[in-house]
Amino acid sequence: xxxxxxxxxxxxxxxxxxxxxxxxxxxxxxxxxxxxxxxxxxxxxxxxxxxxxxxxxxxxxxxxxxxxxxxxxxxxxxxxxxxxxxxxxxxxxxxxxxxxxxxxxxxxxxxxxxxxxxxxxxxxxxxxxxxxxxxxxxxxxxxxxxxxxxxxxxxxxxxxxxxxxxxxxxxxxxxxxxxxxxxxxxxxxxxxxxxxxxxxxxxxxxxxxxxxxxxxxxxxxxxxxxxxxxxxxxxxxxxxxxxxxxxxxxxxxxxxxxxxxxxxxxxxxxxxxxxxxxxxxxxxxxxxxxxxxxxxxxxxxxxxx
Ligand SMILES: [Zn+2]
Numbered sequence: 001x002x003x004x005x006x007x008x009x010x011x012x013x014x015x016x017x018x019x020x021x022x023x024x025x026x027x028x029x030x031x032x033x034x035x036x037x038x039x040x041x042x043x044x045x046x047x048x049x050x051x052x053x054x055x056x057x058x059x060x061x062x063x064x065x066x067x068x069x070x071x072x073x074x075x076x077x078x079x080x081x082x083x084x085x086x087x088x089x090x091x092x093x094x095x096x097x098x099x100x101x102x103x104x105x106x107x108x109x110x111x112x113x114x115x116x117x118x119x120x121x122x123x124x125x126x127x128x129x130x131x132x133x134x135x136x137x138x139x140x141x142x143x144x145x146x147x148x149x150x151x152x153x154x155x156x157x158x159x160x161x162x163x164x165x166x167x168x169x170x171x172x173x174x175x176x177x178x179x180x181x182x183x184x185x186x187x188x189x190x191x192x193x194x195x196x197x198x199x200x201x202x203x204x205x206x207x208x209x210x211x212x213x214x215x216x217x218x219x220x221x222x223x224x225x226x227x228x229x230x231x232x233x234x235x236x237x238x239x240x241x242x243x244x245x246x247x248x249x250x251x252x253x254x255x256x257x258x259x260x261x262x263x264x265x266x267x268x269x270x271x272x273x274x275x276x277x278x279x280x281x282x283x284x285x286x287x288x289x290x291x292x293x294x295x296x297x298x299x300x301x302x303x304x305x
Contacts, residue, residue, distance in 0.1 A: 086244075116134055
């Protein structure tokens, strides 16, 4: 099915401050500063064997980390490459953590398997056992690990959800609150049917057109301070990046070049709602926002020190 209404869960923000673009390190491409972020993936299952259903395999997890690095580094000869003049190599990378919080070597790097005791996980305003129960009871120190949870979304309030993220606090960036949430829920949550890439292995639970790992790229963008490219409103709403076009709303495919707000849209941007095979751009201003977050925000800056 195309054009399913996607509910990428996001905080509804009403701030309309002017754009603020902090200087980043201005490193040359010959000598880039690479920000490397350690990841733990909490695989929330219901007793399935490893590799079955929500208990996804290490290989599927590794395929997702590969996609993140292709996309954030704009790697040549991958789906993450683009030749857009505003396209950026963000110089941000991700790797599966080698050690558990108690210092023991992990047999599966960056993987924490947890039987969550239920088959489906709703995410609503009233009922959200992911945020109230599973995250606080499983999170690893968010000053040492970027926490990702994979779950089987379900129930009325979760049936169309692909993933959601917690924004960074204290970034100083326009469009974000000073306090975007507590330490015990920090991270991103992705439906296991959208985590990983079907181009990198045989992962039958992945569901096209969301089977190339871009749900996670999008949610990591939020976790690093990016807003949706259309600003979550009409032409009057901004994403606080000067090099992304204003748009009147989200796109769901790349089939046509759409003009709204008097300029061509950028449906290839990871912060749009387009299908996975369409996306391949973070812009330079988006990179600047993410680097600002990595330098200023709690539970971000500690990860790259
Ligand atoms: Zn989103």
